[in-house]
Amino acid sequence: MNIEFLETLNLYMNLPFVQNAIIVAILISLCSSLLGVTLVLKRFSFIGDGLSHVAFGAMAIAMALNFVDKMFLLLPITIISAILLLKSGRKAKMSGDAQIALVSVGALALGYLIINRFSKSANISADVCTTLFGSTSILTLTKTEVNVCIILSVVVVIVYILFYNKIFAVTFDENFAKGIGLNTEFYNLLIAIVIAVIIVLAMNLVGSLLISALIIFPAISAMQICRSFKQVTICAIIYSLVTTILGLMGAIIFDTPVGSTIVVVEIVIFIIFYILGKIKGGIVA
């Protein structure tokens, strides 16, 4: 039984599309965990959900227009939506969470309607299923998509490293950051763009409906046992990498949907962290 298992694992590991999936999954989980800490602390956890539904709507339009590489439509639409949602929240008559909810359900409904009526795909239910739940999308990336994912992930990580101190300041105390002369508008805009990029990338891994898990779980899990911002960030990265790899490998070996398997692994490890946190008496989010 063990030899069979190892042979199966070896067979799968030799497949180029599995190796591409692992590479992209590692990079996406790294980026999403970095950003998740900022989003959770700024109480923007649900913006990932809203933007992922906008991305689904954009994906529907791309399918209807028969785009070969859909990311070139997804990215601009999601980025613009992120900027509008984050900028208008403070001045609008509607509260921020109401705006996110409005945009979220609207985009989801419109997207499904567009796919249903205008998609030229031979298998609409597969397209919807894989976009919403990420069942096989990470395993069916084109070469262009793999290269774009790698480039964007590297850019996100570099931006985070270069602007780490400023992002830290804007995250924890925006008024203080403004007071010391930081251009908070610019850094909030930068965060919005980075969020949008990560949402579009993460759709390939876990699908639109489960993106929030990829962003939120690493941060809140790390906060159960860690105290400082640095510790939480590093712990979130490790948590995200481990859960993503375990989830992806589990899905491949046991033939389960990739997105759901990753999220279930995250839930299990969150519970472990939560218990450890209770024992240790760490900070609870």
Place this chain on the structure above:
Amino acid sequence: MKKIYLMFLSLIMVIVMSFNACAAANATRATKKEEKIDYDLVQLKGQMLYSQVVNIMEDPDTYVGKRVRLIGNMGIIDGADNKKYFIVNVGDVTSCCTTGLEFVIKGGSDKVEDYPEVGKKVRVNGVLESYKEGTQTYLHLVDTDVYVYKDKKK
């Protein structure tokens, strides 16, 4: 703090690059091992088989001219002018995601009676070829051997 992040990022990049190097080497080794069948998908099941077939369709240049073997379910698609397309269907575990690879039996027959019954589990072994119909380019297996599995007794 920045030094730690840069070191961590470099470590991630090294891991990523080593995977890329392995992919190229393993692809070459797989081709050299199998003289008759270049891509044997018989051992793949569920979403792995589905994903591999999708990858064949997305990257045909890598697979055209190669002999491919896979297991799936027999299907027929009716095209324009009463033309029939014979396909082997593969799907993931939820059956939500399914796709099919067209094949032409050895001898090139296009008669339904020369092909297995729809829904039967089949193993096909053919050479991948691309062809044009109108403005669209399609893929199919040619010179295909077909083995029909017997239904399991209940």
